[in-house]
Amino acid sequence: MNSIAFVAIAILTLAAALAAATLQKLMHAALSFAVTFVGVAAFFFLLGAEFVGLVQVFVYVGAVAVLIVFTILLTRRDVQDTGKPTWSGAIIAIAVFGGLLWAILRTPTLSVAAPKVEALTVKRIGEVLMTGYVWPLQCVGLLLTAAMIGALILVMEEKP
Amino acid sequence: MTLTLSIFLIVSATLFCIGLLAVLSRRHAIFILIGIEMMLAAANLNFIAFWRFGPQPQPPTGVMVAIFSIAIAAAEAAVGLALVIAVYRHYRTTNVDQLDQLKG
Numbered sequence A: 001m002n003s004i005a006f007v008a009i010a011i012l013t014l015a016a017a018l019a020a021a022t023l024q025k026l027m028h029a030a031l032s033f034a035v036t037f038v039g040v041a042a043f044f045f046l047l048g049a050e051f052v053g054l055v056q057v058f059v060y061v062g063a064v065a066v067l068i069v070f071t072i073l074l075t076r077r078d079v080q081d082t083g084k085p086t087w088s089g090a091i092i093a094i095a096v097f098g099g100l101l102w103a104i105l106r107t108p109t110l111s112v113a114a115p116k117v118e119a120l121t122v123k124r125i126g127e128v129l130m131t132g133y134v135w136p137l138q139c140v141g142l143l144l145t146a147a148m149i150g151a152l153i154l155v156m157e158e159k160p
Numbered sequence B: 001m002t003l004t005l006s007i008f009l010i011v012s013a014t015l016f017c018i019g020l021l022a023v024l025s026r027r028h029a030i031f032i033l034i035g036i037e038m039m040l041a042a043a044n045l046n047f048i049a050f051w052r053f054g055p056q057p058q059p060p061t062g063v064m065v066a067i068f069s070i071a072i073a074a075a076e077a078a079v080g081l082a083l084v085i086a087v088y089r090h091y092r093t094t095n096v097d098q099l100d101q102l103k104g
Helices: A003-022 A026-046 A048-072 A087-106 A122-131 A134-155 B005-025 B028-052 B059-093
Strands: none
Touching: A003 A026, A003 B005, A003 B028, A026 A048, A026 B005, A026 B028, A048 B028, A048 B059, A087 B005, A122 A134, A122 B059, A134 B059, B005 B028, B028 B059
16 A cells, blocks of 8 residues: 555545635635545555445535435525534633544554555455345345435425 | 555545545535535445455455445435425525524
């Protein structure tokens, strides 16, 4: 694994995430959100999970980001976050980060280098998905259908 | 610099806390959804990193969990944004501080 690529991807991802969390204009935040998820997909590629990276790009950048942009356009009246930034949220987030960082750095078994691994092919993922994970796969299909019907019912115009 | 598991965990912890910051400090419903999606992505990154740095060879359990998690996050985003649109239709606002009709 290339450490220069890692540093570049980490800076891109975290800067875009910070922009998405702090920008005032909704549309700018939505576009930064898309860049964040491209960065996370690049991490998946770096870690050798190419299929998950591709799924991440398709689902998040292709579908969820477009859905968010559509929702922003449909709720056009307040496109700016008018609320004042609250310091308590920042303090809680920094405290949680400090706790996580302390726990990670205190655990010596986490500082291992990556072992050699054979490439995870899409064929292997398909085999595992169709044998050991066939029931979770069916449940996710049912969940997606239910979510689609639920979303349609929620936004349906009510007849007067 | 050799890449160890803890560096990936630190990056994903940072991403999680930025998402937490967005959820806690923003008052716009769509921003809160964006923060939740970031926290879910940080969890996925952890799953993939633990799979990659675990003892090899092993079945791709971490990859499977990440794939299912992405599917569920997509369903959550679709229902959440539909809820935002429905709330906007009733109250003409998406500011979560003004949705206080049930407040005692």
